[in-house]
Amino acid sequence: MNKLVIFGAGDIGQLAHYYFSRDSDYQVVAFTVDPEYLNAKEFCGLPVVPFNEVAAHYPPGDHSMFVALSYAKLNRLRKERYAAARGLGYQLATYVSSKATVCDGVQVGDNCFILEDNTVQPFVKIGCNVTLWSGNHVGHHSTISNHCFIASHVVISGGVTIEEACFIGVNATLRDHITIGARCVIGAGTLILGDTEPEGVYIGTATERSAVPSSRLRRI
Numbered sequence: 001m002n003k004l005v006i007f008g009a010g011d012i013g014q015l016a017h018y019y020f021s022r023d024s025d026y027q028v029v030a031f032t033v034d035p036e037y038l039n040a041k042e043f044c045g046l047p048v049v050p051f052n053e054v055a056a057h058y059p060p061g062d063h064s065m066f067v068a069l070s071y072a073k074l075n076r077l078r079k080e081r082y083a084a085a086r087g088l089g090y091q092l093a094t095y096v097s098s099k100a101t102v103c104d105g106v107q108v109g110d111n112c113f114i115l116e117d118n119t120v121q122p123f124v125k126i127g128c129n130v131t132l133w134s135g136n137h138v139g140h141h142s143t144i145s146n147h148c149f150i151a152s153h154v155v156i157s158g159g160v161t162i163e164e165a166c167f168i169g170v171n172a173t174l175r176d177h178i179t180i181g182a183r184c185v186i187g188a189g190t191l192i193l194g195d196t197e198p199e200g201v202y203i204g205t206a207t208e209r210s211a212v213p214s215s216r217l218r219r220i
Contacts, residue, residue: 001027004093005058007051007081008068009033009043016068016095016113017044023098030058032065051084060089067092067111067129071149074183075129075165079147082111082129092128109146121158139176151188163198 004026006016013031020026031043035050042048049057065085069078085092092111096102099116106120109128117135120126124138127146132138136150139158144150147165154168157176162168166180169188174180181198190204214220 001025002093003027003029003058003063005030005032005054005063005065005090006068007032007065007085009037009040009048010068012070013068014044016066017046019095019097019113019115020066020093024093024095026064026093029063030054032058051081055088060091063090064093065090066095066113068113071131071167074167074185075147075149078129078149079165082147085111127164145182 002025004020006013006028009031017028020028028046030046031048032051032054033048035052038048038050040048067078067081067085069081082092094108094110094112096108096114097116100114100118102120103122105122107125109126109130111129112126114132115134118132120138121140123141125143127144129147130144131149133150133152135153138156139160141158142156142160144162145164148162150168151170153171155173157174159177160174161179163180163182165182166184168186169190171189172186174192178192179195181196181200183199184196185201186192187203190202192202196202
């Protein structure tokens with residue numbers, strides 16, 4: 001099996017360990033973190049080493065790496081650690097769930113994390129360092145650029161272009177043949193019907209509390 005070092009010892013790192021260990025050809029052998037975040041020598045029963053020493057312990061010629069970080073700082077932190085890992089000579093692993101539907105010919109870059117119940121239609125292009133959490137629909141001929149994070153149950157219609165480092169929140173809907181500008185934040189439940197400018201923030205209206213308390217509802 002291919003030996004894998006995971007960058008990150010938080011929730012995303014734990015999830016990466018779970019998925020790679022159960023549903024891939026990789027064997028997770030260690031974790032690495034930035035030295036200032038080295039709070040324990042073990043995580044998930046495996047060694048944790050500082051990133052500035054990882055190549056000495058787990059040489060890139062014999063190991064791959066996966067950067068398991070979230071959308072912190074609008075994906076910038078994950079982008080920086082991705083570049084640092086490549087700079088050390090590591091190949092970056094991609095995980096595609098066996099329970100995802102990814103049509104033949106779809107292009108997927110390195111360090112991607114595509115979880116269960118995603119449907120990715122033909123002629124889609126997914127860049128590097130992209131996270132697709134569970135349950136999304138990615139329509140035909142769409143492009144998701146590098147360093148994006150797509151949360152759960154997002155509908156990306158056909159022919160959509162999502163530029164670099166965007167965050168798309170839970171249950172957002174993007175109509176067909178539009179472009180989401182780089183570094184946009186699309187909030188949960190938001191409907192986007194046209195192109196967005198780079199660094200835009202689009203937040204849907206939250207449901208307000210009813211004036212009637214639950215204790216007065218007769219049919220529940």
